[in-house]
Amino acid sequence: MNNLPRICWTSSALIALAGMLWGLQMAISGDHSNLAAHAHLSLLGWVSLALYGTYYHLAGVTRLRLARLQVLFAIPGSIIMGIGIAIAHQTGAEELAKAGSLMVIISAALFAAITLTSPLRINNGG
């Protein structure tokens, strides 16, 4: 876990692909009941992970222990939440969705802390 931007972007790209295939499956089958699961997997796994990776790249964060922990919650959290929402919608069992949501919230809280401790230093030419 030494290259956090790369880990974030590669995971994000793979999850994007999985989310899009899931979307395509919904479109082809005409069964949109997994819309919420597809939406959260795509937005958390593709968009949020890419944003985390972009921040770490811009801030030069590659080894920070707190950031590694953040990524360790964010990647599985988005996948578990996506799958968990699908299971919750299909069977009513919400445990996995709750576990994934908790991981996503922990990762968001850690990320907020990191933005305070490792702020971006944008060079605006001034």
Ligand code: HEM
């Ligand atoms: C090939 C790519 C994709 C396909 C085929 C696809 C397909 C779909 C389908 C069929 C729905 C259900 C629409 C409905 O019943 O109203 C849906 C909903 C949704 N998709 Fe995708 N999707 C794709 C990519 C993405 C990506 C990349 C994102 C996010 C970055 C995304 C975010 C969403 C969201 C947020 C919803 C829920 C919208 C709502 O609340 O009405 N999708 N998608």
Ligand code: HEM
């Ligand atoms: C732990 C974090 C989150 C929880 C617990 C959560 C929970 C929920 C719930 C309960 C709904 C209503 C779903 C339904 O009516 O079936 C929803 C909808 C939605 N959420 Fe989230 N959400 C979270 C994070 C996010 C994030 C980070 C994004 C975007 C980046 C997002 C985007 C959406 C969108 C676009 C919808 C409407 C589409 C849909 O019905 O699924 N959510 N969310």
